Amino acid sequence: xxxxxxxxxxxxxxxxxxxxxxxxxxxxxxxxxxxxxxxxxxxxxxxxxxxxxxxxxxxxxxxxxxxxxxxxxxxxxxxxxxxxxxxxxxxxxxxxxxxxxxxxxxxxxxxxxxxxxxxxxxxxxxxxxxxxxxxxxxxxxxxxxxxxxxxxxxxxxxxxxxxxxxxxxxxxxxxxxxxxxxxxxxxxxxxxxxxxxxxxxxxxxxxxxxxxxxxxxxxxxxxxxxxxxxxxxxxxxxxxxxxxxxxxxxxxxxxxxxxxxxxxxxxxxxxxxxxxxxxxxxxxxxxxxxxxxxxxxxxxxxxxxxxx
Numbered sequence: 293x294x295x296x297x298x299x300x301x302x303x304x305x306x307x308x309x310x311x312x313x314x315x316x317x318x319x320x321x322x323x324x325x326x327x328x329x330x331x332x333x334x335x336x337x338x339x340x341x342x343x344x345x346x347x348x349x350x351x352x353x354x355x356x357x358x359x360x361x362x363x364x365x366x367x368x369x370x371x372x373x374x375x376x377x378x379x380x381x382x383x384x385x386x387x388x389x390x391x392x393x394x395x396x397x398x399x400x401x402x403x404x405x406x407x408x409x410x411x412x413x414x415x416x417x418x419x420x421x422x423x424x425x426x427x428x429x430x431x432x433x434x435x436x437x438x439x440x441x442x443x444x445x446x447x448x449x450x451x452x453x454x455x456x457x458x459x460x461x462x463x464x465x466x467x468x469x470x471x472x473x474x475x476x477x478x479x480x481x482x483x484x485x486x487x488x489x490x491x492x493x494x495x496x497x498x499x500x501x502x503x504x505x506x507x508x509x510x511x512x513x514x515x516x517x518x519x520x521x522x523x524x525x526x527x528x529x530x531x532x533x534x535x536x537x538x539x540x541x542x543x544x545x546x547x548x549x550x551x552x553x554x555x556x557x558x559x560x561x562x563x564x565x566x567x568x569x570x571x572x573x574x575x576x577x578x579x580x581x582x583x584x585x586x587x588x589x590x591x592x593x594x595x596x597x598x599x600x
Contacts, residue, residue, distance in 0.1 A: 293597070294310075294314050295314075295594065295597060295598060296311050296314060296315075296594050296595065296598065297310070297311055298311065299412075299418060299595070299598055300408070300412045300418055300419040300420070300421075300595070301419070301420045301421060301430050301431070301591055301595060302408045302409050302412060302419065302421050302428075302430070303408075303409075303421060303427070303428035303430050303466065303469070304428065304430045304433050304434075304466045304469035304470045304473070305428065305469050307430075307469075307473070308473075309473045309474060312434065312437065312470060312473060312474060314594065315434055315587065315590050315591060315594065316434070316437065316438050316441060316587075316590075318590035318593060318594055319434075319438055319583070319586040319587045319589070319590040320586075321590075322362070322585075322586040322589040322590055322593070323582075323583070323586040325362065325589075326362060326582075326585055326586060326589075331362055332361070332362055332363075332364055333362065333363060333364065334364045335363045335364065335593055335596075336360075336363040336364055336365040336592070336593065336596050337364045337365075339363075339365045339366070339396045339397065339596050339599070340365065340366040340367075340368065340393075340394060340395045340396050340397075341360050341365045341366070341367055341368070341395065341396065341397045341398070341399060341592065342367075342368040342369075342370060342390045342393075342395045342397070342398050342399070343356055343357060343360075343367065343368070343369050343370065343399045343400075343422075344370045344372070344386070344387065344390065344398055344399070344400045344401075345370070345371055345372060345400070345401045345422070346372040346383075346400070346401060346402045346403060346407075347372075347401050347402065347403050347423070349401055349422070349423070350558075351557055351558070351581065351584075352401065352422050352423065352429075352431075352432075352584075353369075353401075353422075355581070355584040355585055355588055356399050356420075356422060356431075356588050356592075357369065358585050359585050359586075359588035359589040359592055360399075360588075360592060362585065362589055363589055363592060363593060363596075365397075365592070365596075368390065368393070368395065370386075370390060372386075383402070383407065383410070383411065384411075384414055384415070387411060387414075387415050387417075388415065391415055391416065391417055395417055396417060396418065396596065396599050397417055397418040397419075397420065397592065397595065397596065397599070398411065398415070398417050398418070398419050398420070399420040399422050399592075400419065400420070400421065400422060400424075401421075401422040401423045401424070402423075402424050402425070403424075403425050404424065404425050405424050405425040405426065405427035405428075406424060406427065407421075407424045407425075408420075408421035408424050418595045418596070418598070418599055420591060420592070420595065423462055424462065425462065426459070426460045426461065426462055426465075427462050427465065428462050428465055428466045428469075429462040429463050429466050429556075430466050430470075431584070431587055431588055431591060432462075432463050432466060432467075432556050432584075433463065433466035433467045433469065433470040433471075434470065434587045434591070435580055435583045435584045435586075435587040435588075436463075436467055436470070436513060436554060436556070436580065437467075437470050437471065437474060438583045438586070438587055439554065439576050439579050439580045439583050440452070440476075440511055440552070440554075442576075442579065442583065443552055443576055443579070444510060444511070444552065447471065447474040447475070447476050448474055448475035448476065449475060449476065449477070450476045450477070450510045450511060451476070451477045451479070451508055451509045451510045451511070452467075452471055452476050452477070452478050452479075452509060452510065452511045452512075452513065453478075453479045453480070453481050453499070453505045453506065453508065453509040453511070453512050453513070454467055454468070454478065454479075454480050454481070454513045454515065455480075455481045455482060455502065455505065455512055455513065455514050455515060455537060455539075455564070456481075456482050456486070456514060456515030456516065456517065456537065456564055457482060457486045457515055457516070457517050457518050457526075458480045458482055458486055458487055458488060458491060458515070459485075459486045459487060459488050459526075460486070460518045461515050461518065463513075463515060463556045464480065464515060467513060468480075468494050468495075468496055469494075472494070472495050472496075478495070478496040478497075479496060479497050479498070479499050479505055479508065479509065480496050480497075480498055480499070481498070481499045481500065481501075481502055481505040481537070482500075482515075482537055483500075483526060483527050483533070483536070483537070484500065485526040485527060486526050486527070502536065502537050502539075502543075503543070503547075506539070506543070506544075506547055506551060507547055507548050507549075509551055510551060510552065511551065511552045511553075511554060512539065512551055512552070512553055512554065513554040513555070513556070514539060514553065514554065514555045514564045514565050515555075515556065515564065516555070516556075516557075516558065516559065516560050516563070516564055517530070517533065517560065517563060517564065530563055533563070534562070534563050534564075537564070538562075538563060538564055538565065538566070539553070539564070539565045539566070539569050540565075540566040540568070540569060541566060541568040541569055541572065544569055544572070544574065550574060551574065552574060552575075552576055553565065553569055553570075553572070553574050553575040553576070553577070554575075554576055554577065554580060555570065555575075555577045555580075556580070557577065557580075557581070559577070
């Protein structure tokens with residue numbers, strides 16, 4: 293059986309193109325499973341997985357938990373908000389306490405970039421990065437690639453624009469790595485103040501005119517403005533942002549071609565996209581949510597098969 297070249301999923305940056313293809317192909321199998329009347333497989337009956345979230349998350353946490361339970365793993369949920377972390381316990385102490393309960397895999401979201409890498413060097417368990425600060429969110433990028441492949445047949449050669457707050461977005465960075473690795477053409481579009489200085493060194497081009505970007509692309513991935521990460525004002529008002537970088541149905545219908553609309557969620561309806569765009573037939577936002585479970589099942593299954 294083919295296997296991943298890595299023992300942890302810390303970021304797309306550490307994967308090969310063959311790893312991505314293996315994950316997407318494995319997800320095909322699991323997508324079939326979750327559409328059956330009996331949605332469980334006994335693949336990971338002897339594996340225990342701890343979900344450790346140091347940042348709030350609803351969709352990602354539920355998606356991972358569902359994926360783990362569909363694979364029949366034993367699941368321990370740990371929310372740092374209600375834990376000893378508040379009392380000053382360190383990350384390693386917290387995780388070692390959980391590992392002493394004989395956990396095989398840790399799915400972690402943490403506000404500090406590189407937290408998963410740090411952890412993988414200090415604890416004996418497979419680590420899955422469920423988002424580390426504004427750094428990476430690998431499973432989101434994988435499910436986004438899977439959703440593009442499902443809708444358009446392939447990722448290679450497709451034109452994808454990522455619109456919005458690129459500076460604070462772990463989704464943008466992971467998507468750029470994943471899309472480039474699979475041979476897609478990538479542009480980023482948004483206010484200059486929300487563009488990282490190094491962005492073009494990643495092999496993407498910057499477009500500040502939204503209409504031009506949309507006319508160029510096959511797929512537009514609309515990011516939300518991460519108000520919780522904006523320590524200063526990066527643009528005058530939300531209304532002004534929406535006028536320049538928001539997509540409404542009139543704009544969508546006026547383009548030269550029909551494009552696919554994606555969003556990693558949660559959506560700020562009326563800001564980056566209007567409700568009639570989010571709910572239109574060009575939107576694959578709900579497919580992304582469904583595909584998230586299949587992708588996370590694939591990642592967990594493939595990593596678990598490497599645990600000796």
